[in-house]
Amino acid sequence: MHMVATPNRKMQRVLQFSMGLTLAYVVATFVFGIRAHSLALISEAGHNVSDLLAIILSFVAVYFQARPATEEKTFGYQRAGVLAAFVNAIMLVVLSVWIAIAAIHRLDVPVAVQPKLMMYVAAAGVLMNGTVATLLWRFSGDVNIRSVFLHMLGDTLSTAAVIAGGAAILFTGMTWIDPALSIIIAAMILWSSIGIVRETLNILLEGTPRNLQLAAVRNAMESVEGVVNVHDLHIWSLGSHSRALASHVTIPEMPMSECSSILEAINCALRERFHIHHTTIQFETRGCETTHGCSAPPQLEAVGAHDHHHGHSHSH
Known part of the structure; x- marks a missing residue:
C-alpha cells in the first residue's frame, strides 16, 4: 500500500499546486480578456476553466484510486481516473464547439482589440501553463493525468499563439486575427479531446487494451x-x-x-x-x-x- 501512496501523494500535491495557479490565471484572463475585447483571451479563460475542472476531477480521482478494494468494489476504484478523464474530454469537446461558434460570429462582426494587453496576459499564461505541464509530465503514464497534461500542453501552445496574434494585430491592425486564433485554439482542444474520449471509452466498454493484440x-x-x-x-x-x-x-x-x-x-x-x-x-x-x-x-x-x-x- 505504501508503494502506491507515495507517488499518489506527490501527484496530489502537484495537482493542488496546479489548481491554485490555474484558478488565478482563469480570473486574470477573463477580466483582461473583457478589458482588451479579445475573444482569443476570453476563449483562453474558458479553456482554463475546463483545465481547472480537469485538475479538480483528476485530484478527486487520484484520491479514490488510492483507496483499497472493498467487498462492494472488489477492484477498488481503479476506474475513477478513467471516468474523470472521459468527463473532462467530453467537456472540452463542448467548449471547443462553443469557442468556434463565437469566433465565427466575431469574424462577421469585428471588434477592436487591445493587442498589448493581450500579449502581457498571454505571456503570464505561457509561464503558468508551461510550469504545470512540466510538473504533470512526470505522471503522464496515467490516462487521467495525461488528460490534464494534454490540456496544459495545449494551453501553453494556444497561449503562445495569442502572443503571436497580439503582435500581428499590433503591427498590421488586422482585428480578424483574434477570432481566427480562437478557431485554431478550438481545433487544437477538439483534436486532443477526441483522442482521450476514444481511449477512455475503450477502457469503460471493457475493450481490449490499446497496443495489445x-x-x-x-x-x-x-x-x-x-x-x-x-x-x-x-x-x-x-x-x-x-x-x-x-x-x-x-x-x-x-x-x-x-x-x-x-x-x-x-x-x-x-x-x-x-x-x-x-x-x-x-x-x-x-x-x-x-x-x-x-x-x-x-x-x-x-x-x-x-x-x-x-x-x-x-x-x-
Missing part, C-alpha cells in the same frame, strides 16, 4: 507446453495501467500437480510479455461443444469450433 496473447498461451488450445479469451483494462485476462484453456488429462506447472508457465508468459497480472484461467480436458458457457468473440467462434473438434489431435 488478442492473437499475440493467444499464441503466447498456446505455445506453453501442455496447452492444446485457448478459447473464450477476454482481456480488458481495470484502470489505465492494470490489465485483466479471463480464458478457458484445453489441456490433456493429467495429474493435478502437472496442471500447476502449466498454469505457472502461462502466467509467467502473460506477466513478462504483456504486463497482465490479474488472470482467471479455467482448465478443461474436453472442448466447449460439450460444456455450454463459452462467450468467445464472434469472429473467433469459427476458429474456436475448428480447434475444439481437432483439439486432441494437436500436440504442442
Whole structure:
C-alpha cells in the first residue's frame, strides 16, 4: 500500500499546486480578456476553466484510486481516473464547439482589440501553463493525468499563439486575427479531446487494451507446453495501467500437480510479455461443444469450433 501512496501523494500535491495557479490565471484572463475585447483571451479563460475542472476531477480521482478494494468494489476504484478523464474530454469537446461558434460570429462582426494587453496576459499564461505541464509530465503514464497534461500542453501552445496574434494585430491592425486564433485554439482542444474520449471509452466498454493484440496473447498461451488450445479469451483494462485476462484453456488429462506447472508457465508468459497480472484461467480436458458457457468473440467462434473438434489431435 505504501508503494502506491507515495507517488499518489506527490501527484496530489502537484495537482493542488496546479489548481491554485490555474484558478488565478482563469480570473486574470477573463477580466483582461473583457478589458482588451479579445475573444482569443476570453476563449483562453474558458479553456482554463475546463483545465481547472480537469485538475479538480483528476485530484478527486487520484484520491479514490488510492483507496483499497472493498467487498462492494472488489477492484477498488481503479476506474475513477478513467471516468474523470472521459468527463473532462467530453467537456472540452463542448467548449471547443462553443469557442468556434463565437469566433465565427466575431469574424462577421469585428471588434477592436487591445493587442498589448493581450500579449502581457498571454505571456503570464505561457509561464503558468508551461510550469504545470512540466510538473504533470512526470505522471503522464496515467490516462487521467495525461488528460490534464494534454490540456496544459495545449494551453501553453494556444497561449503562445495569442502572443503571436497580439503582435500581428499590433503591427498590421488586422482585428480578424483574434477570432481566427480562437478557431485554431478550438481545433487544437477538439483534436486532443477526441483522442482521450476514444481511449477512455475503450477502457469503460471493457475493450481490449490499446497496443495489445488478442492473437499475440493467444499464441503466447498456446505455445506453453501442455496447452492444446485457448478459447473464450477476454482481456480488458481495470484502470489505465492494470490489465485483466479471463480464458478457458484445453489441456490433456493429467495429474493435478502437472496442471500447476502449466498454469505457472502461462502466467509467467502473460506477466513478462504483456504486463497482465490479474488472470482467471479455467482448465478443461474436453472442448466447449460439450460444456455450454463459452462467450468467445464472434469472429473467433469459427476458429474456436475448428480447434475444439481437432483439439486432441494437436500436440504442442
